[in-house]
Amino acid sequence: MDLQHWLGRATHAIQEWADGHGPYQPHPSLQVDEDRLAAAFEEFTGRLKDNYPFFHPRYAGQMLKPPHPAAVVGYLTAMLINPNNHALDGGPATARMEREAVARLAGMFGYDTHLGHLTTSGTIANLEALFVARELHPGQGVAYSADAHYTHGRMCHVLGVQGHPVPTDDRGRLDLDALEDVLRTGRVGTVVLTAGTTGLGVVDPVHQALALKERHGVRLHVDAAYGGFFTLLAGADGPEGIDPEPWRAIARCDSVVVDPHKHGLQPYGCGAVLFRDPEVGRFYLHDSPYTYFTSADLHLGEISLECSRAGASAAALWLTFQLLPPTPDGLGRVLAAGRRAALRWADLIAASDVLELYQRPELDIVTCFPAVEPATLSAVDAASARVLADGMASADPVFLSTLRAGRESFAARHPKITADADGARVLRSVLMKPESETHLAWLHARVEEFARTR
Template sequence: MDKGAQKFLGKALDDLTAWGTSFGAWSQDPVLSVSDERAEAVFSRLAQRLKCNYPFHHPAYAGQMLKPPHPLAWAAYAMAMSINPNNHALDGGPPSSEMEKEVMADLAGFFGYGEDFLGHLTASGTIANLEALWVARQSHPKKKIAYSGNAHYTHERMCSVLKVEGHKIAISDDGSFDLDAVDPEEIGTIVVTLGTTGLGEVEPLDQIIPWAKEHGIRIHIDAAYGGFFRVLKDSDLSNEPAWSLMQEADSIVVDPHKHGLQPYGCGCVLFKDPSVGKFYKHDSPYTYFTSEELHLGEISLECSRAGAAAVALWATLEMFPLKEDEGFGPILRKCLGAAKRMYQLAELSKKIKAYKEPELDILGYFPSECETTSKISQKSKEVFEKGMRDRTFYLSLYKISSEAFSRRHPEYKVDTESVTILRSVFMKPEHYDFVPQLFHRIVDGIS
């Protein structure tokens, strides 16, 4: 945590301590006490063990989708956790519940929904997508849920959990859905992913909308990774039509703990039509009595949820507005710019070749001085391991079918069923300035 966050958190915790003592004198029960010596020893060992993590905070780490929370978001979360509110019912955390409703209104407006919507935070994008697919099943019982071959495995898995038949749609070379192979009479909901977790691809929402509306099919957008890039919809850096069409979807999922600067876990699900709340109807003999207002647990599959997640997101959106020219816009501009910068360097290189041009801040690439797919896979794994061993760079690996790889790069001989390439996720704005250095470190690792 940086010094500024420590200062603000310290002052705020002092204020909360004064509030806590205003209810009367009390002291912690001795059974909860731990000696200073023991606590110091445990925390010393803990610090050593946590140092075994990869350096997620540093721009040398460009591997998986792991983005450190903003220090001020972490501080707000820690501040709320000193109280530990539960956002299931209003009596579990009145202020944090109100903050959740406020951030949900902000996110609904950001994605183009009106004032009448239904939504809440969740523990993760997985749970958020489960909830969206559950509503899809309740809305169109006995109908299939369709998703592309590039969709996150969550959708196939949750269809199994929900005992709904899933239908995987083939993707053409240009990224379009092969809708001619789909019987629309069988489909109740179609999932469109805006920011695949593999290579950050933005699926063709503009193609899906007229087809889905013609056949009365619901649209669910899985924007768990890419959703916040909508802030760049009117910028010169993005030409994706999907960002301007998100309000046409029936439900949207986004993960604030990815590009929203939040600690884990903080997912979010939104429904355009608030009448889907009828599927949540339930009763509790002890929970919903403190207020006639809507309790968040009445519109959620989850029960207890950390109110601290809502507090941290509320504080973040107060400091970083969802605008192109301030707040999130400049941050995501640098993330997307970093991927484009790495792509340009690869285009000029004799050592590295990009798999395809990036749509978001994820880039796939591979050692180019190989003749076969087996050699590409072998060399990619060697580079991946060398970076971690030497602690000079941290990447990830990505497996593609050799058939798909060969369509883009026919100059390489196919001698395997799949090919493994390198992959970088440029989630930190610091990556933009660090990319040239990272690129040269990778090239040195190939040599």
């Protein structure tokens, strides 16, 4: 896709639209000296070079990658108009695009009915889901996995509700027996299930938690901010296929959050929150004396805690979905490449004499650590830190990240490692870019090379 060509068409299309409204004279206060702009722009672009190469498969550290060119074109084109998707009079076209894109997300999760909208982040999306949960279960708390994203504990504090971290099993999944012990106290009204933890990419047993929903009358919220688009691989043929049961069970949960700015190929920030029951919109009810007057239809600001939101985000997602829809044959093919890469790398690590697999990946996050002697947590920690630093400092660098695993978590997976510390860092890689599949041999060889260096 020729990005420069389409950006040129974007500016032409918007200028043509603007010309249809008649001429006007820009105010002189907005005029800037071209030489000053050139100098500022040179400094600006120079500063931007102080970044890691998120676009390149040599970068596998965090959940970062560039947006799809279609998303860039959609975002920048709409940004030239700068619509605000709070009210229909702020962005009538992009508000319709948002509804259409959100409906496709709801269909991806199997929701027959829904109420939802885009947000600026998964954090805000989860805040909205827990806000509604609090209103439906006043005075009751929220239970979530001890390995869930820290946002849940933080948002419980913001909302003034009690958070209840629940232990995990030896794979990092929420322990349902421990959860039921908490539910028997009657102090919990909502359970958060994570479909793809940000540390290891672990999927909680959503399908098995449905029985607890019926037995204890709790609300089930699924945090699929990171992993949500992997539902497109549920039950797929080939090595990239994943267990369909947890993903198909999301359709019976009360709410779900997903971040298109992760696997949905969108620029930051683009999250989304979806509720299965549209009637929860009553908890957002408010009035404004100067908005919501152009249409009797529901305005997006009437079902959102946020006010101003960039219509450009909706435009980018809508345009991307026209080309790569949230289907197995659309975005699913992109995720499948990263998933295959993760599984292949896990096999290479398992066969390595200098690396050990920390845990086999469920999605596209790979974790490992250098084989060390003596086999102690402190030695593992030091070796992982050294590989991370050496890889980044190399003339032919590789960019990873680390995950700190506690003593008990490490012992559950690697009991032969002597626990001489309270935990250890392991190497962590996120293979979000489909190009990782063709770059994997190089990536593995480089990490092995750094692991061999003492």
